[in-house]
Amino acid sequence: MDRLKFDFLKSLKLKKQVVKGFTMAEVLITIGVIGLVAAMTLPGLINKINLREYISLLKSDYSILSQAHLALVAEYGTFEASIIDCTDSKTKHNCLRDTFAKKIKSVRTCDEPYHKDDVKSSCFAEFDKIRLLNNSIATEDYLNWNGATMMLPNGSAVLFYLDDASCKYNFDGYFNYNRCGWITIDVNGNKNPNKFGIDIYVFYVMANAVKPLAYEYLHESLQNGDCTPESSGYSCSSIYILK
Numbered sequence: 001m002d003r004l005k006f007d008f009l010k011s012l013k014l015k016k017q018v019v020k021g022f023t024m025a026e027v028l029i030t031i032g033v034i035g036l037v038a039a040m041t042l043p044g045l046i047n048k049i050n051l052r053e054y055i056s057l058l059k060s061d062y063s064i065l066s067q068a069h070l071a072l073v074a075e076y077g078t079f080e081a082s083i084i085d086c087t088d089s090k091t092k093h094n095c096l097r098d099t100f101a102k103k104i105k106s107v108r109t110c111d112e113p114y115h116k117d118d119v120k121s122s123c124f125a126e127f128d129k130i131r132l133l134n135n136s137i138a139t140e141d142y143l144n145w146n147g148a149t150m151m152l153p154n155g156s157a158v159l160f161y162l163d164d165a166s167c168k169y170n171f172d173g174y175f176n177y178n179r180c181g182w183i184t185i186d187v188n189g190n191k192n193p194n195k196f197g198i199d200i201y202v203f204y205v206m207a208n209a210v211k212p213l214a215y216e217y218l219h220e221s222l223q224n225g226d227c228t229p230e231s232s233g234y235s236c237s238s239i240y241i242l243k
Helices: 002-015 024-076 092-101 215-221 236-242
Strands: 148-151 157-162 181-186 200-205 210-212
Touching: 024 092, 024 181, 024 200, 024 210, 024 236, 092 148, 092 157, 200 236, 210 236
Parallel strands: none
Antiparallel strands: 148 157, 157 181, 181 200, 200 210
């Protein structure tokens, strides 16, 4: 009987043994490691999430502009006929913008092609603050001071440039294919990061459609074109829309 009592009391004692917790030093080290990992991974994760959002806006803008182009062709018979009067060198870019604006609801046209603090009616970010995908300062390619701008209903800023109202513009080099002009869009307005291939993209206005820059070239060769971290980012619109 005593033996059974002893064993029972021993088992109770074992159950009541205290389990030691972490020391303060161990807790601080763990928190430090977690913070370090978060600091290393969160920026990349946030950038990926933002890029997904920008690509979604890119596709939405592409749809809006493509539908407007189709509506103009349906009304005039050809796209060239819709811009036949856009020949004055001083007003042709505004004419192209206003022609598209007729087929897009709730747009706001702007007086200036770029944004300045003292110009409240402007749309686009200041050109000298826009960068290429490789982080170098953007050139005048697809950013022209003479272009005309407007805001789409979703807040995207759009810059229009008309090369040729007959839609036969071309020069030696890639990505042209007898275009009418080009459109540069900033999918989040003039907010940062203002970088080609991230929140800024380029479309070509063709006689038969609005197309992302380098669409045919990338479709045929299945290359990344200039949408790599070391490049300009101009053809990223094709890469993301083709995905």
